[in-house]
Amino acid sequence: MLAILGCMTGPDDVPSQADAVAAAAAAIRDGDLVVYPTETVYGLGADALDPDAVERAYEAKGRDRSKPLSMGVPSVDAAREHVDATERERAFMDAFLPGPVTVLCEREPHVPDALVAGGDRVGVRIPAHDLALEFFEVAGTPVTATSANVSGEPSVRHPDDLDPRFRERVNFVLDGGHTDGAESTVVDPSTDEIVRRGALADDVEAWLDDH
Numbered sequence: 093m094l095a096i097l098g099c100m101t102g103p104d105d106v107p108s109q110a111d112a113v114a115a116a117a118a119a120i121r122d123g124d125l126v127v128y129p130t131e132t133v134y135g136l137g138a139d140a141l142d143p144d145a146v147e148r149a150y151e152a153k154g155r156d157r158s159k160p161l162s163m164g165v166p167s168v169d170a171a172r173e174h175v176d177a178t179e180r181e182r183a184f185m186d187a188f189l190p191g192p193v194t195v196l197c198e199r200e201p202h203v204p205d206a207l208v209a210g211g212d213r214v215g216v217r218i219p220a221h222d223l224a225l226e227f228f229e230v231a232g233t234p235v236t237a238t239s240a241n242v243s244g245e246p247s248v249r250h251p252d253d254l255d256p257r258f259r260e261r262v263n264f265v266l267d268g269g270h271t272d273g274a275e276s277t278v279v280d281p282s283t284d285e286i287v288r289r290g291a292l293a294d295d296v297e298a299w300l301d302d303h
Contacts, residue, residue, distance in 0.1 A: 162215030
């Protein structure tokens, strides 16, 4: 059953932010799917270390299994538990995270093939969004960081815009109101490649040139 959880204090029948986050985090630990806000667009969360949960995220989006998913974590320190980051990659993450940038790093062996489509690198996403970071922290596991939409359809900036087909596969929605709408920039510091230009792309490019 889909539950849309507002994140504000109020009447007894309106959950507090802490209650909403706790319920969403519990859903992640149970292998379910959660929609959550970031500073860019709404994301689709599943336990990024659970191949079955990752598969449910692919199914919900109708996404090609050859296209990897990123992982969301609450901090750079948390990210380092799951990636083998070089000194340059660590410096880049310290410069841009939290923020609307996804950083590709070599995954540790426990990160499942399903998440990265069999590749050896995984995208690290640490949003500059307090609700998303609290959700990741309470979940206690990396959470998939992919847009909450059917593949090929527009990204979602408010829960009201979720595709009905998509809603049917999601258990919880953390409602954080409207988001900015700009996609994150995806970058591989090991090759100086900007895989996808988005928010802060010019700043990322300048950092890569200077370092």
